[in-house]
Amino acid sequence: EKRTNGTVKVDFYGGEALLSATKVYDGVVQGIADIGFSHVAYTVGRFPITELADLPHGYPSAWVSTHVVNDFYERYKPEEWKDTKVLWLNTQPPQVLILAKKPVYKLEDLKGLTIRGTGRTSEILKALGAVPKPVPMPETYEAISRGVVEGSMTAIETLKSFRLAEVAKYVTLCYGVADVYTFYVVMNKRTWESLPGEVQKVFDELSKEYREKAARVWNDVDFEGLKAGKEKGVTFINLTEDEMKKWQEAVQPVVEAYLKELEKAGHSRAKLNEMISYIKERTRYWLDRQKELGIKSVTGPKEIRAE
Numbered sequence: 151e152k153r154t155n156g157t158v159k160v161d162f163y164g165g166e167a168l169l170s171a172t173k174v175y176d177g178v179v180q181g182i183a184d185i186g187f188s189h190v191a192y193t194v195g196r197f198p199i200t201e202l203a204d205l206p207h208g209y210p211s212a213w214v215s216t217h218v219v220n221d222f223y224e225r226y227k228p229e230e231w232k233d234t235k236v237l238w239l240n241t242q243p244p245q246v247l248i249l250a251k252k253p254v255y256k257l258e259d260l261k262g263l264t265i266r267g268t269g270r271t272s273e274i275l276k277a278l279g280a281v282p283k284p285v286p287m288p289e290t291y292e293a294i295s296r297g298v299v300e301g302s303m304t305a306i307e308t309l310k311s312f313r314l315a316e317v318a319k320y321v322t323l324c325y326g327v328a329d330v331y332t333f334y335v336v337m338n339k340r341t342w343e344s345l346p347g348e349v350q351k352v353f354d355e356l357s358k359e360y361r362e363k364a365a366r367v368w369n370d371v372d373f374e375g376l377k378a379g380k381e382k383g384v385t386f387i388n389l390t391e392d393e394m395k396k397w398q399e400a401v402q403p404v405v406e407a408y409l410k411e412l413e414k415a416g417h418s419r420a421k422l423n424e425m426i427s428y429i430k431e432r433t434r435y436w437l438d439r440q441k442e443l444g445i446k447s448v449t450g451p452k453e454i455r456a457e
Contacts, residue, residue, distance in 0.1 A: 153352045158345075160185075175336065179233045184341045191269060191331040198412060199228035200332055202422070204241070205408060206274055206401050207429050208326045210450030212243040212368035214436040215330050220361055221432045226425065235342035237335040237357040240364035242305055243372045244325035244449050245271065249301035250294050253320040255387055257396050266290050266302035270329045270404070275303055277401045278327065291317060303328075306448050309375035315382040322387045325449040326394045327401045335360075372448035373456070388455075 151159055163169075169177040174188035175196070190197045190204070203222045209215035219239045223231070247254055247265070254260050261279040272282035285293045287308070293299045294317040302314065309315040335357075342350065379386065389397065405426075413419050437454070440447070446456040 153356065154349050157349055158352075175234070175334075178336050178338050181338050181340065183338070185237070185335065185337050187333065187335050189331050189333040194269065197228070197230045197332075198415065199226065199230060199417075199425070200239075202408065202412070202425055203429055204270070204330050204332055205405050206327045206329050206398070207405075207426075207433060208398060209241075209244050209328065209330055209433060210325055210437055210454065211440065211445075211447035212241055212330075212372070213365045213440055213445055213447065214433060214450075215244070216240040216361065216365035216368060217436045217439075218429060218432045219330075219332050222425070222429060225428060231336070234336035234339055237337055237353065238361040238364065239335075240333050240361065240368055241330040242333070242368055243307060243447075244328035244330060245303050245305055246328065246449065247301055247303055247320075247322040247324055248306075248309065248314050248318045249320040249322065250297075250299075250318055252300065253385065253387060254322040255389075256393055257400060263300045264298075266293060266299040266304075271303050273404045273407075274327060274329060274401050277404050278397065279400075287312060290314065294318065306372040306375035306379070309382075309384065310378035311375070315375070315378040315384055318379070318382075318384055320385050320387060321379060322389065323449055324389060324394070324397055326389070327397045333364075366445075369445065369447055376448045376456070388452075 168183055169186065171188050172192045174183070174186040175193065177183050178186040190200055194201070200223070203219050209218065216239070219241055223236060223239055252259065252263065257279065263280050264283050265275050265280045266285040267275045267282040268284045272284060275282040283299050285299060287304070290302050291313055294302065294314065301318070306321065309318065345353070409419070409422050412422055441453050445454065447454050448456060
């Protein structure tokens with residue numbers, strides 16, 4: 151409202167008061183809401199090319215992955231978003247292994263452990279030798295405390311937000327094999343086209359600003375989990391560089407299986423390979439930028455990692 155001098159007024163509906171999380175995108179397309187916020191994991195298969203960016207590509211931090219997914223969208227403009235105006239995208243922090251009793255220093259330590267994981271994460275856990283068990287996140291605390299699962303693959307911030315620091319003893323920072331999921335903020339296409347050019351310009355400017363703000367917020371939220379873990383005596387384990395490479399090799403079949411799935415749906419394998427190469431190149435680029443800017447993260451290589 152401020153940046154448009156009152157031309158645009160916003161009525162905010164939080165807590166699924168207007169649309170449930172799974173209905174946000176369709177609700178925006180239909181005009182029930184002018185702008186909506188949700189993430190692609192709520193509608194698996196609806197955004198297949200965007201989900202390609204969510205695979206385990208070795209994202210070191212939420213700051214990096216948020217910038218990468220935005221670059222990816224701007225570069226390829228996937229057809230799956232054509233019915234809306236995408237304002238910005240962001241991701242949650244890379245997932246790690248939060249463990250109740252047994253420390254995991256190497257791949258062999260994970261073999262046979264029952265670990266909470268859903269969706270793509272369960273595929274990653276299976277590739278790593280663990281036994282995935284789907285447990286809703288709100289039930290994870292109890293599942294770990296009762297021994298139903300021996301840990302969870304999720305972000306470090308859950309040590310505080312879901313109180314997992316109370317039932318965990320170890321955290322293995324395996325960010326190199328973690329998947330992420332993309333959040334989106336989109337606007338109804340007709341609403342966007344009805345806005346004056348100067349107002350559209352303001353939205354584009356704000357979108358760039360909030361892309362960076364979201365990257366910082368999701369990067370920083372892990373620090374709250376780190377603090378909660380340290381206060382409870384949780385041990386944080388960093389994989390060696392050689393060990394991380396072993397883990398990354400182990401999850402490549404997960405990436406390959408999804409590429410074959412997309413290929414079967416009619417997508418060009420050469421184009422998909424190009425997209426993967428682009429994601430990896432942008433990941434390296436943004437990691438270098440994070441180092442240059444001195445932005446610290448809980449996960450990632452030692453040059454950016456806060457101890």
